[in-house]
Amino acid sequence: MNISYGWVRELAGAGGGSGARSDLPAWLLRAEEAAARITKIAASVEKSETVGVGLEGVVVARVLEVGPHPQADRLSLCQVDRGNGEPVQVVCGAPVIVQGGAYAHVAPGNRLPSGFEIGSRKIRGVVSHGMLCSEAELELGRDRGGIMRLGDDAEPGVPVADYLGLPDTLMVLDLNPNRIDLACHMGVARELAPDGKHLNLRPSGGPEWTPRWCDGESEAEGAGVRVEVKDPSRCVRYLAAVVRGVVVGPSPGWLAGRLLAAGLTPINNVVDATNYVLMERGQPLHAFDLACLRGGGVGVRPAREGEELTTLDGQTRRLTGRSSVIHDARGAVALAGVMGGHDSEVTAGTSDILIECAHFPPLAVRETARETGLATDASYRFERGIDATAQGDALRRCVELILATAGGKADPEALRAGAPPPAPFQIPLRIKRVNQVLGFGLDEPAVAAALDPIGLTTSTDAPGVLDVSVPGWRGDIEREIDLVEEVARRVGFDKPAEKVSRFRPSAVPDDPSFARMDRVRQLFVGRGLLEARSLTFVPGDFRGSRADLAVPNPLSAEEGYLRPAIVPVLLRRLEHNYRRGHRAVRLFEIGTVFGVGTGEGREKYTEEIRVGFALTGGRFPRHWLRTLRDFDIWDLKGIAVEAAERLCGGSVRSLAGDCDEDRRGADEFGASWLEWPGFGMYRDDELVGMAGLVRTEAVKEPAWAGLVIAGEFRLDAVRPSSAPRYEPLPSFPATRRDISLAVPRNVDAAAVEATMSAASPRLLCQAELFDLYSEVSEGDALRGLSWSLEFRAPDRTLTDAEVDVEMGKIAHALEEGLNVAVRGS
Amino acid sequence: MTLSSSPLLERIKELEREGLAAIKEAVDLDALEQSRVRFLGRRGPLASVMGSISSAPPPERPLVGKAANAAKKALAEAMEARKAELAPKRRRLASVDGTLPGRKLWAGGIHPITQVMDEICGIFSELGFTRARGPEVESVHYNFTALNIPLDHPAADMMDTFYLEDGVVLRTHTSPVQARVMEAHKPPIRVVVPGLAYRRDSFDPGHAPCFEQIEGLAVDEGVDFVEFRAAIHHFVNAFFGPSVECRFRPSFYPFTEPSAEVDVTCTVCAGSGCPTCKRTGWVTIMGSGMVDPAVFEQVGYDPERWTGYAFGMGPARIAMVRHGIPDMRLLYEADVEFLGQFA
């Protein structure tokens, strides 16, 4: 929203003339202070810029004579009066220069706002003394394809800046969606004025117009025209006035200057008057060339399927019934509340006009704007809800401005079709409630003083209760709490009050999943993994990993599903790292995975938090003393065991993948990337995760990539806390013995360890595998495995003889139970 | 037969030679230890020679024993000498090129967004806030209706919201957890809700279609705007440091009233104005306000008795401001070079 500071100042009572007051707050004296004040109490001022700077050398010049350039068809030769009686010759490229018209002239030796210095120069053999300027050259807005025409009230020789009332400060406000009342200068002025109920409106300078209203519920007739409003969901109320015999031309300087300072480009006095009222009070209006309306009237209806309308921007649009249009006897003439039609536009030749001042409901305008892809000053305001009581005054203001600037005669009759405006209403406001919510400790007069200046008139009803009447422009205020907010805002969110933040208890226990996440992070970060956070969107088929939950309105096919598992996403992140030339990648992620189950509505969708990890490349950072060794399957098993045992209090089992159960497990964790055999992570005999080597087909990897290991497990399997019990440290030393075994192929290491433990249940305290030879005698039938065994008694130092006995029991049990022989004995 | 040609003595000499060679060739302490086990170990050849001493003719026995002990001693001495050579030595340090790189381990790291979230949760936990969680697939009821957001509100628009089916969305904010928590518990309530939210924004330097949010909610008797302001001040001081100012600006959310946006001094320019803060000197860090009575009514709380405040922050944006990260996409790409900077 663009706001002219000068305009607001004048409305708030700080302008020149009779409305000026002496008791002005600081923010009505300086633009910076105003911006800070608006930001603090109403809406952020995103930026402020000065409009109309660098115009020192630009003065009003009247064209005395205009003729063709002798050497060039497309140029014209003008004699202009700069107010000093000496005609000046200027060559001009614009197609239409009006004799007698006023323009902005820069004399030789002066500069444009851009800094460009103007001289006298020959153009095709004719000397041009300076130039006539366009809006863009004066940095006053968009170029409209010609030279800027000034109003007929412009006196030659007057600096153009003075004539337009510039420079001024244009402020860009970022409005909150509920504060559409701030989308006009009166709205902002109310917030800044000492007394916002009595704003200093600039007189139109023309005759007053007090119409005789011709009312009708669904149609009204008068002033020689008819207005029809049948569907309140398309149009709440439609007011219209007719002015005949206008002379369309440029607007006077004060009005054009205001529009420029508010970021609008003046077009002609009729259109400018509607825009002025829009910017002044937030009510969109539209002027039709009455001669172009067929059948002497207008109405509001849904567009017909396929109906075409050329809008003011010159585009022809095909409409459907979702859009609402203004129509005449033959067809659509405007998009209701959005944009006028090209065919009934007010042009230089227009004489009679119909002025529309309507209240279109937000939803209808939103539909129309959305379907046509248009967002205009009018649709912006209608969509957010305009003042439902303002149409009468706005129409009067607009007609009076047109009479003042374009002449003509207003029909004494005006039309009013639709529902009458809502009656004003009161909301009781309890002072106690204000203080309960705010804690500001305000009394009744302080609350009233906060509300009264912005038109929220208060009166005392019962003790401690104010009756607040809500003006039409504050459609956002419906409840007592809305008034509490107004008080807070107006008093200032920063109103001093003593209070320190303090601890208060919460009845809600800490969700254990966060403690689980903390433990997971601690483990993985300690092992040198980096935490990833990836987008949860994946394609439907990501290299064999199938997602079930489709997003019906995805941003792209690549993001058409929600991830069913974490590891496939990490593998994709891995590929990203490969592309960036990183060979050593260690990632983990904690995130939600999604699925579709049975049930209704939200219950149909399943979600679960999982932990995924993926590693590849060197086990250590490269160092000059040692060659790089890569992560392999044993690193994976190590991580899986640590996660299962330390985090979950569970264990890891090797899964061959040769039975349905194993494959179902892999499926559950989306582990289509897994190269069997894999590892299952278990807690209380329940499969809670899968880990393994990643198949080469599951990752697009460069030739230099290493093995990829990965795993995924359920967060809820992790214990939220671990408070291990202290175990007494041993008081007596252990005795170590190595044992080398020839183990048949069909006997696995775990079985050997279990047998050894069982054979020496009290004294064998640790068995650590330290060596494995694959080839022991007898071909492939045996493996050589060596353990280092530790024996210890809690109450004494073991003698060699005691240990020998244990070793004997172990050898015997292995021989008997597993057919495992002790080697080297 | 001479004593010197005794096979046992020969074997001992041979073992000593082999052992000394192995010790000399040992390139590191590991290798040295291996040769110790091999030659001097309990099951090593010298031990077994000693074990078979009884098989030697009686006159030879003391000689064999002596020779074996001498070999053992020689090996042990050589071992010690080699060990001293191989061990890191102070006296040689002067000749080491100290500019050579040291050996490192991989540094793991917590994601910068997680770091921000953990810190935020930690600061609020000092004020009594616990952590709560809710589903990411959410009903329209909790995501919009319970928060006083009408379904024709622009926030509920198909353009901005991922609808999974009629009435089910990917939550557009973490705020639905407010209603869930209040339905499940009676006041006093103090929770922070770290989690993911989804909006139909394309993935660009300033946006992501899913992003982290931290919601906060405090409900009790006597919680007013001033207390809310004090809590936020406490947070800003603790998180951004005491030199950072904060201010409250009027805002609008359907589920809070009064609503306020909280700005803090731009840390890039210290408030003097720069591109990061769009030359305003301020950076917005949260939307907030007093819980709207309509929300209390939705969950069956008496709005005349209970008051409270709620706030929401975007940890990704805060992480970007804090670390000077120019493009939001970097946070979600898991480039190890990027993540490693915050490890």
Ligand SMILES: [Zn+2]
């Ligand atoms: Zn800055």
